[in-house]
Amino acid sequence: MANAFRVVIIGGGVAGMETAMTLGRGRHRTIQITLIDKGAVHYWKPMLHEFAAGTGEESRDCTTFAEASRRFGFRFIQSSLSKVDREKHEILLANDEVVPYDMLIVALGSRSNDFGIEGVAANCTFIDSLPDASLFHEKFRSAFRDAAAAGRKLDVGIVGGGATGTQLAAELCSAIDLAPGFGKEARKNILRLSLIETGKRILPAFPERVSSDARKQLEELGVNVLTDAMVSAVDSEGFHLKDGRIILAELRVWAAGVRANAATELFEGLEMARGGQIVVNHRMQSTRDTSIFALGDCAHISDAPLPATAQVARQQGIYLGRAIPVIAQGREPSTFVYQDRGAVVSLGDYNGWGMVGSSKSFGGGLLRGLAPRWVHDLIFRQHQIGVMGVARGTAAFLKAHLLPTRPRLD
Numbered sequence: 001m002a003n004a005f006r007v008v009i010i011g012g013g014v015a016g017m018e019t020a021m022t023l024g025r026g027r028h029r030t031i032q033i034t035l036i037d038k039g040a041v042h043y044w045k046p047m048l049h050e051f052a053a054g055t056g057e058e059s060r061d062c063t064t065f066a067e068a069s070r071r072f073g074f075r076f077i078q079s080s081l082s083k084v085d086r087e088k089h090e091i092l093l094a095n096d097e098v099v100p101y102d103m104l105i106v107a108l109g110s111r112s113n114d115f116g117i118e119g120v121a122a123n124c125t126f127i128d129s130l131p132d133a134s135l136f137h138e139k140f141r142s143a144f145r146d147a148a149a150a151g152r153k154l155d156v157g158i159v160g161g162g163a164t165g166t167q168l169a170a171e172l173c174s175a176i177d178l179a180p181g182f183g184k185e186a187r188k189n190i191l192r193l194s195l196i197e198t199g200k201r202i203l204p205a206f207p208e209r210v211s212s213d214a215r216k217q218l219e220e221l222g223v224n225v226l227t228d229a230m231v232s233a234v235d236s237e238g239f240h241l242k243d244g245r246i247i248l249a250e251l252r253v254w255a256a257g258v259r260a261n262a263a264t265e266l267f268e269g270l271e272m273a274r275g276g277q278i279v280v281n282h283r284m285q286s287t288r289d290t291s292i293f294a295l296g297d298c299a300h301i302s303d304a305p306l307p308a309t310a311q312v313a314r315q316q317g318i319y320l321g322r323a324i325p326v327i328a329q330g331r332e333p334s335t336f337v338y339q340d341r342g343a344v345v346s347l348g349d350y351n352g353w354g355m356v357g358s359s360k361s362f363g364g365g366l367l368r369g370l371a372p373r374w375v376h377d378l379i380f381r382q383h384q385i386g387v388m389g390v391a392r393g394t395a396a397f398l399k400a401h402l403l404p405t406r407p408r409l410d
């Protein structure tokens, strides 16, 4: 495509994939789209706790970039970012390929923040990517099997009482309840799970009622929920708290804090926020380089920062996918306006809550969480149908609900 406007998207998660899909659907003849991701498979990051527990299925819930690239007409390169040459308008990849761009979209996402606490990096598993989640699942599976065979308890500790840690705690319980071959009492008899949160309550982004109901639900499941508990160090024994307590944990998960993907450090000279995110204006354009745009968890809108959520990433991806053809014609697109459609948290099949907009909450009680669970799932399935197409996406949705995964832990 001679003289095409070259759009390069680095990172094919929620934000990057939505950008590529929206742009690809327009079939713009003069725009050449290249998407680069370090993995071969596109996944919906809010499902990572399900892959970690074994209740999500990669073959059912994920799509290869190769398949998506055919559907949406973009070129896919599996590699990761090594260097950015802003003067030459090109990036260098780990596979030594040089990719020139007219417009570079940075959608590299985020990772957990260890806040420099001693021993976290060496002794904890992070659930920041699909390979991380799969690795944790293998560890969980073999540790659970060994504990069951030896008739002893398995101590698991999760740090971070936000949506990730709280949902992971419930999903691990759910995985054991659903796993064939261990009996109904396996969760109670084998798992000893602690959820450690430094703040006063878990799920701080939700109303207090949701936090206290979720805590009650987890405690009913046998989870030891600790709040006001600050971790000062981690070793192979477990978590050392500032007040001197030690929370024993054979398996240790760090699911606290959010900071931008380390690769954003390669963008020398751009304005960066404290969490390592690229500072952008309301058109998602970096404040110091008009050819570089950032969105999702690795972007920070200068005067109106938004939370690191899939909802924000998705809306920004759709916005940019529509704005790019306007920019390619040398015109200025309208600005991005975020619409807060609320938030949902789901504790496996046990319970769940949602918030409509930023105020009214629903779920728990009579609804016993099924409505929020469905809403949670529907948000993902809507994206999945977009990526996979209606037939495959609907089949995956039906399969997930009619034949829920019974993870093998033996």
Ligand SMILES: Cc1cc2nc3c(=O)[nH]c(=O)nc-3n(C[C@H](O)[C@H](O)[C@H](O)COP(=O)(O)OP(=O)(O)OC[C@H]3O[C@@H](n4cnc5c(N)ncnc54)[C@H](O)[C@@H]3O)c2cc1C
Residues within 6 Å of the ligand: 010, 011, 012, 013, 014, 015, 016, 036, 037, 038, 039, 042, 043, 044, 045, 046, 047, 048, 049, 079, 080, 081, 107, 108, 109, 110, 127, 128, 129, 163, 164, 261, 263, 295, 296, 297, 298, 308, 309, 310, 311, 312, 313, 344, 345
């Ligand atoms: C367990 C968990 C549960 C969550 N639950 C919710 C929820 O219920 N609701 C909600 O709104 N949000 C939730 N979130 C947050 C949500 O997942 C993120 O806000 C969202 O995925 C951000 O999208 P993104 O496109 O910025 O990043 P991502 O979706 O993480 O995409 C980043 C992409 O970049 C690729 N990449 C990374 N490094 C490189 C590199 N060096 N080179 C090339 N490619 C690279 C990755 O492979 C990935 O595909 C959850 C997060 C986690 C971890």
